[in-house]
Amino acid sequence: MNTEADYLNQYDxxxxxxxxxxxxxxxxxxxxxxxxxxxxxxxxHPQKGYWGxxxxxxxxxxxxxxxxxxxxxxxxKTGVSPSWLEQLDTFSGPDRDPRGWSLTVTWFALIAWAxxxxxxxxxxxxxxxxxxxxxxxxxxxxxxKIITAxxxxxxxxxxYSLLPVYCLPETFTHGQLQEATEVILGQSIQxxxxxxxxxxxxxxxxxxxxxxxxxxxxxxxxxxxxxDIHLFSRNLLTx
Amino acid sequence: MNTEADYLNQYDxxxxxxxxxxxxxxxxxxxxxxxxxxxxxxxxHPQKGYWGxxxxxxxxxxxxxxxxxxxxxxxxKTGVSPSWLEQLDTFSGPDRDPRGWSLTVTWFALIAWAxxxxxxxxxxxxxxxxxxxxxxxxxxxxxxKIITAxxxxxxxxxxYSLLPVYCLPETFTHGQLQEATEVILGQSIQxxxxxxxxxxxxxxxxxxxxxxxxxxxxxxxxxxxxxDIHLFSRNLLTx
DNA sequence: CGAATAGTGTCTGTAAGACACTATGTT
DNA sequence: AACATAGTGTCTTACAGACACTATTCG
Numbered sequence: 001m002n003t004e005a006d007y008l009n010q011y012d013x014x015x016x017x018x019x020x021x022x023x024x025x026x027x028x029x030x031x032x033x034x035x036x037x038x039x040x041x042x043x044x045h046p047q048k049g050y051w052g053x054x055x056x057x058x059x060x061x062x063x064x065x066x067x068x069x070x071x072x073x074x075x076x077k078t079g080v081s082p083s084w085l086e087q088l089d090t091f092s093g094p095d096r097d098p099r100g101w102s103l104t105v106t107w108f109a110l111i112a113w114a115x116x117x118x119x120x121x122x123x124x125x126x127x128x129x130x131x132x133x134x135x136x137x138x139x140x141x142x143x144x145k146i147i148t149a150x151x152x153x154x155x156x157x158x159x160y161s162l163l164p165v166y167c168l169p170e171t172f173t174h175g176q177l178q179e180a181t182e183v184i185l186g187q188s189i190q191x192x193x194x195x196x197x198x199x200x201x202x203x204x205x206x207x208x209x210x211x212x213x214x215x216x217x218x219x220x221x222x223x224x225x226x227x228d229i230h231l232f233s234r235n236l237l238t239x
Numbered sequence: 240m241n242t243e244a245d246y247l248n249q250y251d252x253x254x255x256x257x258x259x260x261x262x263x264x265x266x267x268x269x270x271x272x273x274x275x276x277x278x279x280x281x282x283x284h285p286q287k288g289y290w291g292x293x294x295x296x297x298x299x300x301x302x303x304x305x306x307x308x309x310x311x312x313x314x315x316k317t318g319v320s321p322s323w324l325e326q327l328d329t330f331s332g333p334d335r336d337p338r339g340w341s342l343t344v345t346w347f348a349l350i351a352w353a354x355x356x357x358x359x360x361x362x363x364x365x366x367x368x369x370x371x372x373x374x375x376x377x378x379x380x381x382x383x384k385i386i387t388a389x390x391x392x393x394x395x396x397x398x399y400s401l402l403p404v405y406c407l408p409e410t411f412t413h414g415q416l417q418e419a420t421e422v423i424l425g426q427s428i429q430x431x432x433x434x435x436x437x438x439x440x441x442x443x444x445x446x447x448x449x450x451x452x453x454x455x456x457x458x459x460x461x462x463x464x465x466x467d468i469h470l471f472s473r474n475l476l477t478x
Numbered sequence: 479c480g481a482a483t484a485g486t487g488t489c490t491g492t493a494a495g496a497c498a499c500t501a502t503g504t505t
Numbered sequence: 506a507a508c509a510t511a512g513t514g515t516c517t518t519a520c521a522g523a524c525a526c527t528a529t530t531c532g
Contacts (some may be wrong), residue, residue: 004337007284010301018257019297021342045246058258058331060340066331090329090344092305098243101299103260105329105342112406158274159472175511193494195512200493215509216503233398233477234493238519414484432521434485439520453483455529473520477492 019092023069023111024055024143026150027082029169031113034130038149040077041125042140046098049226052140053147054126057105070107077126079119082109083237087148096142104141108150110166158184159235162201165223171207173218174198181236189236201230240459258331259341263382265389269406269419270352274384279316280364281379291379292386294324294343295367302445307448309346316365318358321348323405327389335381347389349405382453392462398474401440404462410446412457413437420475428475431444440469 027038039051054077055070063069067085074082085107092103113128120126126239128136134144157163164180174195182188183191198204198221205224210217266277279300294309306324313321317471324346331342352367359365368376368396370390370430373383403419404411413434421427437443437460444463449456 002284004284004287008337014256016296017253017299018262019299021258021260045243047240052369057255058260058340058342060256060333064332066342067330087328089326090305092344093303098247103297103298103305103344105331105344173326173511177493190495190497191511192496192513194438196493212503213510215505216501216511217510232493233474234474234520236494238472382494412484429522429524430484431486431523435520451483451530454481454531458486471520473493475521477521 013135017163019103020099022055022102022104023066023073023107024053024104024144024146025070025074025085025107025109026053026088026147027074027078027111028150028154028167029111029113029116029128030164030183031128031130033179033183034132035183036113036128036130037134038077038120039127039129039137039139040215041127043108047140049138050140051127051129051137051143053106053118053143067107070105070109074109077120077123078116080115082166083115084108084110084112084163088146088153091142104146106146106150108153110154110163111172112167112169114169119179135139154184159237160232161229162197162203163229165203171209171220171222173211173213173220175213175218185237187237193236196234197232200232202231203227242358242466259336259338261294261296261341261343262305262312263343263385264313264324264348265292265311265327265386266313266317266347266348266350267393267406268350268352268367269403269422270367272418272422275352275367275369275424276369276373276389277316277359278366278378280366282364286379287378288377290366290368290376290382291368291474292345292382292397293452306346307346309344309348313348313474316359316362317355317414319354320353321350321352321405323349323402327385327392330381330385339371343385345385345389347392349402351406351408353408365453393423398476399471400420400468401436401442402468410450410459410461412450412452412459414440414444414452414457424476432475436471436475439471442466442469 029036038054039112040054042048042050043054054073056073063072071081071176088106088108090103090105094101096102130163158181164184165177167180168176178191178194195228203223207222211220268275277293279293281287281289281291293312295312297308310320327347329342329344329346335341397420402425404408404416406419407415416432417430440464443460446459446461448459450459
């Protein structure tokens, strides 16, 4: 007799060698017209003292998916949940970690700077780094490659959606969204095109309030609750 | 003294519990105007007798990435390398496999039916199933969910690239590409639009040969060697 | 020649790019 | 009032949709 129940009774996972599994996230924000990434100084070996992405091991007792692991680690470092969190890619191989064959499930996240600044300012090991300054940091493992992939994803999605709103505070103006989009894409865009898309997306509602960012007051908007992101069928900046 | 070398000397991966890690692929092809997926009958527990995606454990001695694992498993089942292979997503959680907390890195692949039919016909455990017939099969684990994600990816990419060419033989006609695209999208498309994109992509060259699929002979084309896939800035079928 | 599929010409429709214009608030 | 930023009107451009047209091959 050899039922599945018999098999499972005798099954011992520790008999099989397994890769080292981690979860890492690339969290972006915008601050002072710069696109920034959250990096953490490594307190332990391996690569102690290097800077790395926020992440770590899965806690199988608490996490019911790698999304939960990513969320838990980001919340530990920032004090809040990211506004946007999607899976990026899985990186693996025998040489990327000195402890052996390893695999990291990576996530791509966005948050408003103001939402987490108080918490980040209070912990010394996490820091926002403008992407133009990343070269000043010694990054652990293949984290530079992961960041490059995340940046590519962010720029692609910015071309066919209004993803940058997830880098903004709960209420925001057209001007702030335009600035966010321009910082991410690294070039100026047509305000008219952005506003046309903003309206067509059906994702937003006016708060009724307005705010003076420049000289004239600008209307404030928020994301409609429960409304999903809208994907456009054409890209911005199609050159 | 506590150097990284000391740390690595004392490091014992087996002390830490680790999720069960697998790699699974969704391989699509086109046959007789139907979009098909390769499924394999499970010879061992768990879920023995159910059908599942081609995949399995990482062989850390031989595979230098999960891509290599996916490629190795697909080659075992089909006899050839897929024409297209990209990472899809990672699925994880405590309940998806009865052996415990598990994680599968999934890949999305395309191949021409004729390239692997001789090999598949010779092995009894692998089978092409038209997606409309998947309901007739008892699928293992969360493989239905993985297939749904792969199908979504295939359809999306078909809207903004000529990805379906990777389901065709090395040389093919405009008509075959149109048929492939229509089968994948489940609706007819404008031949003129397809040919405009085909030319604009710069991905193809004429073989000089032609072929009678219908009454009149059609020109044969192939992918230019070393040329990457072209992504269009607008979608087809934007309704 | 007619039938069927291969392939082209060209008009329409839609949404982005460009940019001038008007509106509103601050000094 | 001057000015700077908010927001609109509208022309142009690029490319997909529609569909009629011509071309080729076979019976």
